Amino acid sequence: RVPNVSKAIVTSNRxxxxxxxxxxxxxxxxxxxxGEGQSVAExxxxxxxxxxxxxxxxxxxxxxxxxxxxxxxxxxxxxxxxWVEVTIIYPNPEEVQETDIKVAxxxxxxxxxxxxxxxxxxxxxxxxFAPVYTVKGIGQVSLRIALTASxxxxxxxxxxxxxxxxxxxxxxxxxxxxxxxx
Numbered sequence: 001r002v003p004n005v006s007k008a009i010v011t012s013n014r015x016x017x018x019x020x021x022x023x024x025x026x027x028x029x030x031x032x033x034x035g036e037g038q039s040v041a042e043x044x045x046x047x048x049x050x051x052x053x054x055x056x057x058x059x060x061x062x063x064x065x066x067x068x069x070x071x072x073x074x075x076x077x078x079x080x081x082x083w084v085e086v087t088i089i090y091p092n093p094e095e096v097q098e099t100d101i102k103v104a105x106x107x108x109x110x111x112x113x114x115x116x117x118x119x120x121x122x123x124x125x126x127x128x129f130a131p132v133y134t135v136k137g138i139g140q141v142s143l144r145i146a147l148t149a150s151x152x153x154x155x156x157x158x159x160x161x162x163x164x165x166x167x168x169x170x171x172x173x174x175x176x177x178x179x180x181x182x
Contacts, residue, residue: 128143
């Protein structure tokens with residue numbers, strides 16, 4: 001409901017111990033991409049359950065219905081840079097191959113990744129076969145995936161996966177990081 005929010009997830013820690021990502025006992029964390037910070041904090045405050053700590057890496061103050069200031073916390077996710085390598089082993093002779101198969105594969109993978117990979121979604125190698133086989137003319141391929149902290153980093157390819165993506169992270173896709181061989 002907050003303008004310009006593109007991704008959001010709420011994660012809770014219902015235990016009596018701090019969890020592996022630093023959330024204190026009996027707390028929840030809203031991880032929000034986009035939106036103006038004060039508006040995000042106000043939206044969180046309006047729906048926060050009583051007696052549960054609001055955790056996050058960003059802190060804002062909102063005025064409650066009681067007229068008092070209240071601290072609201074939330075976190076912004078960190079982008080990670082997804083890489084996909086497609087090696088075409090052989091074409092499908094029963095289909096007319098796309099005019100520019102490299103561009104078609106890049107576009108299909110980027111569109112699929114952007115639509116299907118949310119906050120904290122692990123990169124699972126086998127899922128990337130789905131967009132590859134939407135491209136006409138593909139018979140058999142092999143795939144490798146990678147995830148880097150910067151789009152300037154060199155990928156360390158993984159042919160098995162999955163590659164873990166933390167709850168405060170998301171994989172971002174771009175055609176410049178989809179490699180089509182040969």
